[in-house]
Every structure is written in structure tokens, then in C-alpha cells.
Amino acid sequence: MQYISTRHGSQGQPSPLGFEDIMLAGLARDGGLYLPAEWPQFSKTEIASMKGLGYTELAFRIMRPFVGDTFDEATFRRLIAEAYASFETPEVAPVKPLGASGLHLMELFHGPTLAFKDVALQLLGRMLDQTLTVRGQHATIVGATSGDTGSAAIEAVRDRKTIDIFMLFPKGRVSEVQRRQMTTVLAPNVHNIAVQGTFDDCQDLAKACFNDLAFRDRHALTAVNSINFARVMAQIVYYFWAALKLGAPERPVAFTVPSGNFGNVYAGYAAKRMGLPISHFVIGTNSNDILARFFESGTMTTTEVVPTYSPSMDIQISSNFERLLFDLYDRNGATLADAMTAFRSTGTLKVGANALAGVRELFDAGRVDEPGTLAAIADCRKRFGETIEPHTAVGYAVAQQHRRDPSVPMVMLATAHPAKFPDAVEKAVGVRPKLPARLGDLMDRAERVDGLRNDIEALKEMIDDRRAMAAAPARPKVRT
Numbered sequence: 001m002q003y004i005s006t007r008h009g010s011q012g013q014p015s016p017l018g019f020e021d022i023m024l025a026g027l028a029r030d031g032g033l034y035l036p037a038e039w040p041q042f043s044k045t046e047i048a049s050m051k052g053l054g055y056t057e058l059a060f061r062i063m064r065p066f067v068g069d070t071f072d073e074a075t076f077r078r079l080i081a082e083a084y085a086s087f088e089t090p091e092v093a094p095v096k097p098l099g100a101s102g103l104h105l106m107e108l109f110h111g112p113t114l115a116f117k118d119v120a121l122q123l124l125g126r127m128l129d130q131t132l133t134v135r136g137q138h139a140t141i142v143g144a145t146s147g148d149t150g151s152a153a154i155e156a157v158r159d160r161k162t163i164d165i166f167m168l169f170p171k172g173r174v175s176e177v178q179r180r181q182m183t184t185v186l187a188p189n190v191h192n193i194a195v196q197g198t199f200d201d202c203q204d205l206a207k208a209c210f211n212d213l214a215f216r217d218r219h220a221l222t223a224v225n226s227i228n229f230a231r232v233m234a235q236i237v238y239y240f241w242a243a244l245k246l247g248a249p250e251r252p253v254a255f256t257v258p259s260g261n262f263g264n265v266y267a268g269y270a271a272k273r274m275g276l277p278i279s280h281f282v283i284g285t286n287s288n289d290i291l292a293r294f295f296e297s298g299t300m301t302t303t304e305v306v307p308t309y310s311p312s313m314d315i316q317i318s319s320n321f322e323r324l325l326f327d328l329y330d331r332n333g334a335t336l337a338d339a340m341t342a343f344r345s346t347g348t349l350k351v352g353a354n355a356l357a358g359v360r361e362l363f364d365a366g367r368v369d370e371p372g373t374l375a376a377i378a379d380c381r382k383r384f385g386e387t388i389e390p391h392t393a394v395g396y397a398v399a400q401q402h403r404r405d406p407s408v409p410m411v412m413l414a415t416a417h418p419a420k421f422p423d424a425v426e427k428a429v430g431v432r433p434k435l436p437a438r439l440g441d442l443m444d445r446a447e448r449v450d451g452l453r454n455d456i457e458a459l460k461e462m463i464d465d466r467r468a469m470a471a472a473p474a475r476p477k478v479r480t
């Protein structure tokens with residue numbers, strides 16, 4: 001399988017890359033996002049033959065064409081098995097019907113950090129470690145987080161000798177559960193950094209590290225945020241998983257996805273491109289509704305970010321949306337590169353009427369405000385006895401507004417465990433959800449975190465120092 005950038009052709013003709021290269025690079029050098037030159041295809045017969053498979057076997061069959069010969073078959077199977085053994089349930093992503101409504105919840109929060117990001121990151125961490133071990137190399141992950149991404153990435157690479165991770169978060173602006181999920185990981189390769197600044201400051205610091213090419217190459221910087229195609233790949237699997245349970249390939253299925261960076265729903269779109277009969281996607285946004293406005297008007301215009309009960313969707317520019325735009329621009333990388341450059345400077349991007357009509361056949365999008373989010377949590381509990389958290393609730397509310405055909409099952413993605421957002425849940429239903437037993441002592445565990453002023457030179461110095469310390473062993477190695 002070969003990969004191209006969404007902006008390919010904008011800076012000469014680069015040669016297509018393999019899976020290892022795009023996994024290690026994350027973002028393309030031309031500023032675009034990687035995707036496969038062609039989607040692997042699964043026929044109706046092939047999809048039918050996957051019915052009844054366990055999650056890990058299904059994952060192997062769906063992802064195998066993407067990784068090609070990066071891993072031999074036995075190694076790839078082992079990495080998948082280990083990744084999903086870290087989940088509470090062998091089902092990995094249980095699909096629960098809500099009464100006889102035709103609505104279903106797919107629970108994606110049974111991984112180590114209680115959010116759907118574990119599904120992809122548990123595998124990506126292992127794939128990176130395997131590749132680096134074989135190559136005899138070391139990589140450094142630098143990332144910024146406003147909450148869920150940080151803990152999922154840290155949990156995915158803790159204790160790996162091939163990887164160091166530096167995670168920046170805004171001091172005092174992440175929830176206590178979210179902070180502790182990062183800072184209580186005391187592994188020597190994990191570096192938590194509380195920055196005196198906002199999430200945007202953290203993101204700017206991380207970006208500045210990548211933009212310093214000498215620094216980037218010196219530490220082999222890697223990005224594991226949702227632009228990394230390996231994450232999209234791992235997320236495609238659970239769309240097949242749910243659809244197969246609900247009648248695919250004979251019957252179509254619809255999905256509702258609460259969206260921030262468009263990474264999760266883009267994986268569903270990829271599943272459809274690969275042959276899965278998905279009739280309809282509903283995208284849920286909170287008050288930060290750039291995607292809802294786009295699907296209404298065909299124009300994307302940035303505004304200020306406002307904080308909501310669903311902080312992981314408090315996003316202004318959905319980075320993965322560029323992958324869908326690539327198709328709307330007829331896969332013309334040079335034209336898209338121009339459009340994205342104009343978007344960065346003017347804050348506006350408009351697609352043609354035909355392109356808009358085309359995507360609207362497949363996608364609906366809607367927004368839910370703060371009272372609507374709490375009302376949805378209460379409604380789901382009252383009608384179906386299920387407690388959902390605010391991100392899931394946004395999808396739940398929008399799904400009911402945009403259901404097209406009641407005879408088609410609608411799967412709503414439950415992206416986090418309710419105990420991750422206890423304040424909002426308690427406000428909505430008067431009951432405080434409890435952390436699962438394996439995280440029950442989180443509030444008593446020791447923390448380790450470094451403070452940092454909002455200063456790029458101070459950050460680079462810290463990374464240089466830590467890596468130099470690791471390279472020079474403090475004590476002589478003893479041979480046994």
C-alpha cells in the first residue's frame with residue numbers, strides 16, 4: 001500500500017511512501033495529511049465472511065492491507081492482541097441496543113484511559129515500538145493536550161525504551177481526573193509538563209519544536225495526534241465491527257459521531273469507501289459548530305473557541321477535515337493546498353454547490369448547546385437507563401434530530417466513560433459516576449510533573465537535557 005499527501009503535487013512530485021514512513025512522520029512535509037493512494041476494497045462476500053469474528057481477528061483482516069509487509073503476519077497479530085488485551089472486555093467495543101428504538105450505543109471507552117482514543121493509541125504505541133526496535137532507533141513524541149489525548153498517548157508508550165514522550169498541558173486548565181491520568185504515570189520515559197499558559201500556547205510550543213527542522217531531526221520527533229493516519233486505520237475497524245453485528249453487508253447501517261477533529265467520523269467514511277454499506281453519518285458538534293455550519297452552507301469560517309461540557313470537541317479547525325476536502329477537490333492536491341493556504345489567512349473556505357450536494361447525501365451535522373447537552377444525558381437515562389457523558393450526549397441529541405430512516409439501525413459512538421466527566425453528569429442526573437475499580441485509587445496515587453514557562457527555548461533545553469541524561473548512563477552497566 002502506498003500513501004500520498006492531501007497536498008501532493010503542491011511542491012513538486014514526491015515519491016509515494018509506505019506505511020512505516022507515514023506512521024513515523026505523522027504530518028507530511030508539505031503540510032498535508034497522509035492517506036492511502038487507493039482504498040483497499042472488500043466485496044460483499046468478503047464482508048459476509050467476517051461475520052462472527054472476534055474483535056482482534058477482524059482488526060487483523062481490516063488493517064492488513066494498510067500495513068502491507070511492514071510487519072510479518074505473526075508480529076502484526078501479536079501487536080493487535082496485546083493492544084486489545086489492555087481493554088476491560090474482550091469485545092473491545094460492545095454494541096448495546098437502546099430498547100426497541102433502533103438506536104444503539106457502541107462503547108469505545110473500555111481502554112486504559114476511558115476514552116475512545118485508546119482504541120487507536122494502544123495499537124499505535126506498539127507499532128511504533130516494534131518498528132523502532134527493529135531499526136535500532138529512538139523517537140521522541142512531543143504533543144499538546146487539553147485532556148484525553150495526553151493520557152491515552154502516555155498510557156500507550158509508557159516504559160518503552162525506544163520512545164520518550166513530552167506532553168504539554170495548560171497548568172490548572174485540565175480536570176483533576178485528566179491531569180492525574182497523566183501525572184501518575186511515573187515511567188522514566190514519560191515527561192509531563194504543566195505550561196503556564198493556555199492550550200493554544202501548548203500547541204504553539206509543540207508546533208515550534210516540529211518547525212525547527214534541526215531539532216526535529218536531532219530527536220526524531222513524532223506526532224501521535226489524530227492526524228497520524230495509523231490512528232484513522234485502527235478506528236476503521238470498529239465501524240465494520242458494529243455494522244456486521246447489525247446486519248451488514250445485507251443491510252445498511254447509520255452512524256452518529258460526536259466530532260472535534262473529524263478523525264473518528266473520517267474513519268467511518270473510510271470504511272464506507274472500502275465497501276461497508278453505511279447509508280448515513282450524523283456529526284454532532286457542541287457550541288463550537290464549525291462543522292455544522294459547513295454542512296449547512298458549504299462555507300467553513302473560523303470563530304472563537306468557547307469552553308463547553310465536552311472539552312475534547314472544543315476545537316476551531318478540524319484538522320482531519322482536510323482528508324474529506326481532498327475528495328471534494330477531486331483529489332487534486334495542488335488546488336487543495338492553495339485553498340488551505342487561503343483558509344489559514346482569511347479564515348474562510350467555500351466548496352462548490354455540486355460538492356456540497358454530494359457530501360450532504362451522506363452527512364448531516366447538527367449542534368447542541370450546553371443546556372441541550374445536560375438534557376440529553378438526563379433523557380437517555382430516563383428513557384433507556386443508560387448514563388452517558390457529555391460528548392456522547394451531543395451525538396445522542398443530534399442523532400434523533402437527523403434520523404432519516406427508522407428501519408436502518410443507528411449506532412451512536414460513546415466516546416468516553418461517564419466517570420471521566422463526573423461534574424457534568426452529576427449536574428444532569430444528580431448522581432456522580434464512579435471510576436472503574438482499576439482506576440479507583442487514582443486520586444491517591446503519587447504525581448510527577450514539571451512546570452514550564454511559556455517559552456520555546458526553555459522547552460527545547462528541557463528536551464535536550466533529558467535526552468542527554470538518558471544517553472549517558474548514570475551508573476556503569478553491570479554484566480551478569
Ligand SMILES: *Cc1c(COP(=O)(O)O)cnc(C)c1O
Nearest residue numbers: 148260261262263264312415416
Ligand atoms: C477526542 C474526543 C472526541 C473527538 O474526536 P475527533 O476524532 O477529534 O473527532 C470526542 N469525544 C471524546 C471523549 C474525545 O476524547
